[in-house]
Amino acid sequence: MAGTAASSxxxxxxxxxxxxxxxxxSLSIGVIIGISIGVFIGVIIASCVVLCLGCRRxxxxxxxxxxxxxxxxxxxxxVNSSTIMSDSVSSPPANVASKGNSWWGGQEKQLIxxxxxxxxxxxxxxxxxxSNFTALVGQxxxxxxxxxxLQSTGTTLAVKVLAEQxxxxxxxxxxxxxxxxxxxxxxxxxxxxxxxxxxxxxxxYEYMHNGSLQQKLLDQNSEPxxxxxxxxxxxxxxxGLEYLHEGATPPVVHRDIKSxxxxxxxxxxxxxxxxxxxxxTDSPNIVSGVKGTFGYVDPEYMSTNxxxxxxxxxxxxxxxxxxxxxxxxxxxxxxxxHLAAMGMETKEDWAEIMxxxxxxxxxxxxxxxxxxxxxxxxxxxxxxxxxxxxxxxxLCNLGKRRSKEQVIMPVMKQDLPPARSLPVGERSKPVRSxxxxxxxxxxxxxxxxxxxxxxxxx
Numbered sequence: 001m002a003g004t005a006a007s008s009x010x011x012x013x014x015x016x017x018x019x020x021x022x023x024x025x026s027l028s029i030g031v032i033i034g035i036s037i038g039v040f041i042g043v044i045i046a047s048c049v050v051l052c053l054g055c056r057r058x059x060x061x062x063x064x065x066x067x068x069x070x071x072x073x074x075x076x077x078x079v080n081s082s083t084i085m086s087d088s089v090s091s092p093p094a095n096v097a098s099k100g101n102s103w104w105g106g107q108e109k110q111l112i113x114x115x116x117x118x119x120x121x122x123x124x125x126x127x128x129x130x131s132n133f134t135a136l137v138g139q140x141x142x143x144x145x146x147x148x149x150l151q152s153t154g155t156t157l158a159v160k161v162l163a164e165q166x167x168x169x170x171x172x173x174x175x176x177x178x179x180x181x182x183x184x185x186x187x188x189x190x191x192x193x194x195x196x197x198x199x200x201x202x203x204x205y206e207y208m209h210n211g212s213l214q215q216k217l218l219d220q221n222s223e224p225x226x227x228x229x230x231x232x233x234x235x236x237x238x239x240g241l242e243y244l245h246e247g248a249t250p251p252v253v254h255r256d257i258k259s260x261x262x263x264x265x266x267x268x269x270x271x272x273x274x275x276x277x278x279x280x281t282d283s284p285n286i287v288s289g290v291k292g293t294f295g296y297v298d299p300e301y302m303s304t305n306x307x308x309x310x311x312x313x314x315x316x317x318x319x320x321x322x323x324x325x326x327x328x329x330x331x332x333x334x335x336x337x338h339l340a341a342m343g344m345e346t347k348e349d350w351a352e353i354m355x356x357x358x359x360x361x362x363x364x365x366x367x368x369x370x371x372x373x374x375x376x377x378x379x380x381x382x383x384x385x386x387x388x389x390x391x392x393x394x395l396c397n398l399g400k401r402r403s404k405e406q407v408i409m410p411v412m413k414q415d416l417p418p419a420r421s422l423p424v425g426e427r428s429k430p431v432r433s434x435x436x437x438x439x440x441x442x443x444x445x446x447x448x449x450x451x452x453x454x455x456x457x458x
Contacts, residue, residue, distance in 0.1 A: 118181040119193030121204055125150070126195055130159055138211070140260075142168045142276065147207065157192055158208065162201035172276030173201040179275045183248055187240030189263055189273035208271070210264035217259055217326045224355060227362035229268060230323050231398055234370060236270035237262055238392035241316060244272075245309045245388045250282040253307055257315035258296045258329075259322055279307070295329035300382045310382035313391065317377025324371060326355040334378065347372050366398045 127133065129148035138145040143163030149156050162173060173196075180191035195202040210216070213233065216225055225233070237257075244252045254272065261274040277291050290302050298314035301307045318329050327333045340353050347368030354360070354367060373394050379385050386394075 118177055118191065119204075121193050121195045121202070123195055123197040123200055123202075126159055126202060126204070129157070133159075133161070140274075142172065142203075142274075148204070156207040158205045160203045160205065168276060170201065173203065175278065176203055176275050179252065179278055183244070183252070185240060185243045185247070186269070187236045187243070187271055189271045205273075206265075208263035209266040210268060212260050213262040213264060213270065213323075214259035216264065217322060218328065220357075224326070224357040227358065227366070231366060231370070231395075232268070233262070233264070233270040234320060234323055235392070235395045235399065237272060237316065237319065238388060238395050240270075240272040241312055242388045242392045244278075245312065250280040251309065252278050252280055253309055254278050254312050254315075255307060256292050256296075257312055257319060258293050259319060260293075262319070281309070293330075295331075295333065298382065299380065308382060309388065310385045313377050313385045313388060314382070316388070316391065317374045317385075320370060320374035320377065321353075324350075324355065324367065324374070325353050326357065337375070337378075341375060369398060370395070 298311040350371035
């Protein structure tokens with residue numbers, strides 16, 4: 001018993017000394033291994049995050065530098081989104097969601113380089129100027145247009161906001177700002193500034209008091225444009241396009257010439273607007289999906305998928321006929337024109353297609369000349385269409401010829417019969433009374449061709 005008792009304590013005391021260090025050691029090693037694995041996984045995750053952020057910053061930096069070197073410009077506005085051909089025959093524009101913040105919660109993407117020199121408005125400033133975006137004056141393919149009055153200067157502006165459901169997007173917004181930021185002409189719309197803040201894309205223009213040419217032509221409740229106004233508008237548009245094709249460096253093709261994209265200021269001066277689809281002729285993307293508005297698009301462009309300045313010439317020819325007839329080109333205007341041309345004997349016969357609301361109050365000779373020019377512009381072969389410079393010169397000859405007539409009349413006044421009061425609207429009628437007065441007819445302007453749909457304009 002004693003031996004057993006004496007030997008028991010060491011046995012019971014030796015058990016803790018033999019097992020406790022082993023269990024504590026294994027516990028410590030397990031904790032260390034667990035912590036090490038956790039730290040290792042954390043380091044891997046952190047490294048992946050850093051690498052992703054670094055790659056994303058490099059991509060954004062590369063895109064930003066490419067935009068800063070972007071020389072071509074560009075556009076948008078429109079009539080009705082359902083009339084835009086790109087809705088159905090080309091790939092859809094960039095998703096509007098691309099305007100928002102990144103999924104990292106980073107800063108909003110900036111499309112316009114600060115070095116461009118175009119005024120950047122704050123969202124708060126435009127919010128106040130448009131009375132909380134309630135002063136709506138129009139709606140286009142890009143989005144709603146509001147009238148704005150800057151509180152600081154009292155200047156009246158037009159503010160165009162990109163709508164979320166719009167077929168347009170960041171590309172058109174960027175093109176419009178970059179193009180109009182470097183091109184300036186009295187017959188191009190004047191871009192005052194832009195805003196890209198709070199996920200918004202906003203364009204700010206000089207306010208055009210008389211709206212669009214489309215409204216003036218197709219509104220049956222308003223007074224029709226006079227013949228003199230139509231001639232001046234045609235001349236203004238041709239000068240604007242001539243500048244784009246031959247005055248800009250590099251030259252620019254508008255690609256969406258139509259009455260809805262021609263704006264009229266307070267003096268009825270016409271200005272070409274909506275440059276979101278425009279391209280510089282040296283652009284590497286000269287071949288692209290067919291874009292434009294049905295009824296105005298060059299058939300040759302549709303078949304070749306390649307546009308040139310002659311594509312704008314075709315659209316301008318359609319616009320001239322719309323100006324003459326006040327008919328919508330999307331409702332068979334050119335079919336109507338071609339039928340009229342089949343029975344044409346003299347250029348004055350074009351009078352049968354004149355806007356009926358004018359009741360014949362126009363200069364029939366000038367009408368024939370303008371229709372003659374338009375018919376050559378819409379020829380099926382682009383190579384045989386005239387250049388915009390020739391078109392502009394021929395249209396300007398209409399006004400020059402009238403100016404010569406006004407100079408000759410006072411000189412011959414002593415030989416004229418007693419003056420008579422002319423009925424309203426007869427002021428610009430052909431010079432039949434001059435023949436009766438013995439005044440020799442004026443010779444046509446240099447280079448003028450008689451009516452021949454197949455001939456090229458000089």
